[in-house]
Amino acid sequence: xxxxxxxxxxxxxxxxxxxxxxxxxxxxxxxxxxxxxxxxxxxxxxxxxxxxxxxxxxxxxxxxxxxxxxxxxxxxxxxxxxxxxxxxxxxxxxxxxxxxxxxxxxxxxxxxxxxxxxxxxxxxxxxxxxxxxxxxxxxxxxxxxxxxxxxxxxxxxxxxxxxxxxxxxxxxxxxxxxxxxxxx
Numbered sequence: 220x221x222x223x224x225x226x227x228x229x230x231x232x233x234x235x236x237x238x239x240x241x242x243x244x245x246x247x248x249x250x251x252x253x254x255x256x257x258x259x260x261x262x263x264x265x266x267x268x269x270x271x272x273x274x275x276x277x278x279x280x281x282x283x284x285x286x287x288x289x290x291x292x293x294x295x296x297x298x299x300x301x302x303x304x305x306x307x308x309x310x311x312x313x314x315x316x317x318x319x320x321x322x323x324x325x326x327x328x329x330x331x332x333x334x335x336x337x338x339x340x341x342x343x344x345x346x347x348x349x350x351x352x353x354x355x356x357x358x359x360x361x362x363x364x365x366x367x368x369x370x371x372x373x374x375x376x377x378x379x380x381x382x383x384x385x386x387x388x389x390x391x392x393x394x395x396x397x398x399x400x401x402x403x
Contacts, residue, residue, distance in 0.1 A: 278344035283317040286310045286342035293345040293360045296324045297353060298332040301339070304351055304358035305331065306379065307365045310342065314385030322389045323382055331369065 286292040287310055294313060296305040305327040313320070320340055328338035345351065351358045358365055364383060366376050381387035 280342040280344070283310065283313065283320065283342055287313075289344065291344060291346035293343055294320060295341045295343055295345070295351055295358070296320075296327060296339070297341075298328045298334065298338040299354075300334075300337040302354040303331060303367060303369075304353045304355070305367050305370075307345075307351060307358045307360050308383055309347060309360060309362065312363065313383055315383055315389075319382060319389050323379065323392075326389070326393060327370075327375075327379075330375075331367075 280286045280289070280292060283294070286294070292310040294306070294308050294310060296307075297303060298305055305324070324338055324340045325335060328335060332338065345360045347360050347362050349360045351360070355367070355369075358367070364376070364380050366379060370376070370379075378387070378392055382389050382392065
């Protein structure tokens with residue numbers, strides 16, 4: 220009788236552990252599944268918001284400070300209403316503060332979509348190696364700074380890295396990319 224109780228308790232603990240792991244994985248798979256469904260339905264990939272009605276877990280944190288208090292978190296900057304991921308970086312590499320990240324997002328968005336209301340920054344539970352899906356190819360969480368390939372031709376990486384790593388203030392960075400910014 221005692222052996223049966225021990226086995227039952229062990230089985231319950233294993234099931235709870237597997238359920239927790241599955242809930243975490245489903246959060247990442249939800250975006251992939253939604254992108255595939257959109258592709259099959261419309262012939263193109265489209266981004267989905269994190270608050271869709273699928274009921275799958277998706278863990279978005281409220282602030283950089285909250286993200287710093289946890290392991291395996293990342294900063295994700297995107298524009299075009301989620302159509303393009305501009306940048307991802309694990310929070311452990313971020314030395315600047317949240318207002319600086321917001322200013323950097325505005326600068327990156329001005330170079331691509333120039334649609335500030337639809338540009339977002341999020342802090343997510345996203346371990347290195349996980350993927351973030353979006354309409355323009357998505358992104359990966361790497362052990363460093365990932366920048367969308369459309370920025371490669373204008374040598375943005377060095378300046379963006381210096382800001383994120385706290386080696387350079389955001390002020391003055393706009394002049395570095397004046398040829399890419401829209402004329403107003």
